[in-house]
Amino acid sequence: MSVLWVLVGFSVVVAAGFLVAFIWAVRAGQYDDKYTPSVRILFEEEHKTSTFGEPPKNNPEGTTQNGDGNNTVRQQGRT
Template sequence: MSVIYILITISIVVAIGFLIAFIKAVKSGQYDDDYTPSVRMLFDDELKKSSEKTIKVEKQKTI
């Protein structure tokens, strides 16, 4: 029975260690997205064209 207490204690310590490592990685900026803003610039015209089309379609539906 004492083995269960030891295993539970070890698992809690390991879980807390992983939580601390995750929080440290997030605060240091490891999960920041550096790729998407540079690619978004390439597809900006397509997004504007598609939004203009939807606006035209919505105006036609209201008429």
């Protein structure tokens, strides 16, 4: 039975610790910004383009370097 009182006392101490941490977070401004998280998904981020996503580049010899690394030969005037 005495172990039960020790556990209850320990639980109260832990709960008080969480309450102090919560009050500290509120006073430090952790919950001040309520608008930005709701619209953050709407903002576009700038991504670096890689060579994989770029359009093919034509070389003077008529070869084309594709973004996936494959070379194909195209003759001018023909499709």
